Amino acid sequence: MRAEWQAHIDDLLQTYQEKRRQIQDMQSKLESIEAEAEAADGMVKVKVDQQGRLTELELDPRVQRRLGSAELSEAIMEASKDAQRQVTEQLQSAMQGLTPEGTEGGVPDLTKFLPERPGDFDALRERLGILPQ
Incomplete structure (x- = not known):
């Protein structure tokens, strides 16, 4: 095989x-995304991970005197939804232009877009008579 073909194949492999x-x-960056939100004048604070799952809940001690159980539940839900919305916006911003149309929400596994190794290049080179550099 010609040297320029070998060089081209090597360039493609390096680019890949x-x-x-x-x-x-x-x-890795996408997996570290998280968001925090507050409700009920800061008496309810939540933190969610990149998938919108609640990871922290902080209640101000005053909340028990000021809110009933229904209002407390609503405040927790409000803060959670706000934090989830923030995570969605962060993911969409980070992924803009990187994923196919229709890939929304959650954290897609981008490593699945490319296989670990696209075939056995050593065997291909040997078969074609290309010697590794």
Whole structure:
């Protein structure tokens, strides 16, 4: 095989590996997204993870004197929904231009867009008579 073909294949493999690293880095960043929100004049505070799951709930001691159980429940839900909305906005912003149309909400596993290794390049090179650099 010609040297320029080998160089082209090597360039493509290097580009592929760099893009895979970039996607893995982006996946790590997406997994660290979280949001906080408050309700009931700051007496209810929540934190959610990148999937909108509640990870922290903080209630001011005054909340028991000021809110009944129904109002407290509503405040917790309000803060949770606000934090979930923030996470969704952060994910959409971070993913803008990176995922196919229709991929919304949650954290898609970007590493699935590219396989771990696109076939056995060593066997392909050997079969084509291309020696590794």
